Amino acid sequence: MNLTVADITRALATVNDPDLKRDLVSLNMVKDIAVTPQRIVFTVVLTTPACPLKEKIRSDCEAAVRAIAGAEIAIDIQMTSSVTTLRDNAPLLPGVKNIVAIASGKGGVGKSTVTSNLAVALAQSGAKVGLIDADIYGPSVPVMFNCEHEQPEVKVVNGRNLIVPLVQYGVKLISIGFLAPPDSAVVWRGPMASSALKQFISDAEWGELDYLLIDLPPGTSDIHLTLVQTVPVTGAVIVTTPQKVALADAQKGVAMFKQPQINVPVLGVVENMAWFTPEELPDSKYYVFGRDGGRQLAEKHNVPLLGQIPLVQSIRESGDSGLPAVMKEGPTATAFYQLAENLARQIAIRNATFTQTKKVELMV
Secondary structure (H helix, E strand, O other): OOOOHHHHHHHHOOOEOOOOOOEOOOOOOEEEEEEOOOEEEEEEEEOOOOOOOHHHHHHHHHHHHHHHHOOOOEEEEEEEEOOOOOOOOOOOOOOEOOEEEEEEOOOOOOHHHHHHHHHHHHHHOOOOEEEEEOOOOOOOHHHHOOOOOOOOEEEEEOOEEEEEOEEEOOEEEEEHHHOOOOOOOOOOOHHHHHHHHHHHHHOEOOOOEOEEEEEOOOOOOHHHHHHHHHOOOOEEEEEEOOOHHHHHHHHHHHHHHHOOOOOOOEEEEEEEEEEEOOOOOOOOOEOEOEOOHHHHHHHHOOOOEEEEEEEOHHHHHHHHHOOOHHHOOOHHHHHHHHHHHHHHHHHHHHHHHOOOOOOOOOOO
């Protein structure tokens, strides 16, 4: 039987992306089909390198082609990725495909720890990742990335001074902590803090990125409004702990992004410190802050629960030492990798399902 490229295309048109619920051919995810009597070769372009369904898509493709090709012919499937975006021709951050706000209702829930490990996990999956530490009054990124004594360079491009982000663990970084002495307090009014965030966005050489994570301060403040007024945000992630007082504040974070005049999609909720697991009892779970509070928050607002991160001593130690926990083997690293996969998945679904977020023009 002499198969053609058209035959293989028709076979692959029966394979659906499990998340997007459409076939791979109509999604333009199948490339470079080549057919010889001995071999069939084609490439599947995934929507993110952190795709958790990579092997399912591969096996579904092979089964569809094998059904018409028989058992004798070799099938060679190349898996690659191209992160989706709705930000074509953006005037600010033109090379950045997705801008993701990481927020929390209150301080102390581990938002910066989650953001740092999430950034590294995405980078280690093969994505191009940047991180802006927009927590102007309490920057944590310099310590968590072990670069608190470094300063970014400034270069002149077309007559403009641009900040060159530091790069650590494969992640491009900018933080107010790089620009101020580590033992000094940043005493700024709201407009000054907002101006700093604008400068991190518009006056930095970010280049091409798949994901730019924005680590926001706790609460709902000038910084949050400045972000949504400066650039269209792809989506927001809410970090909380299971306890009632944290959930009450996290609800306000979800409500802020869902306001009609802001209208930023909430990509999901991260429940941090979901349970305590002692190092010597790795199979034990103690729900010291309550149980499933983040899950209940996600269900209430009909958004995904992206992950539940345990409270483990090694996470705190890793943050203090500047080597993120996701870089060490174990259940904690696995939890952060699953979180990264789930976030990348929700971004791909968001880009395929919703229109581009509009920049907020005016809000008083």
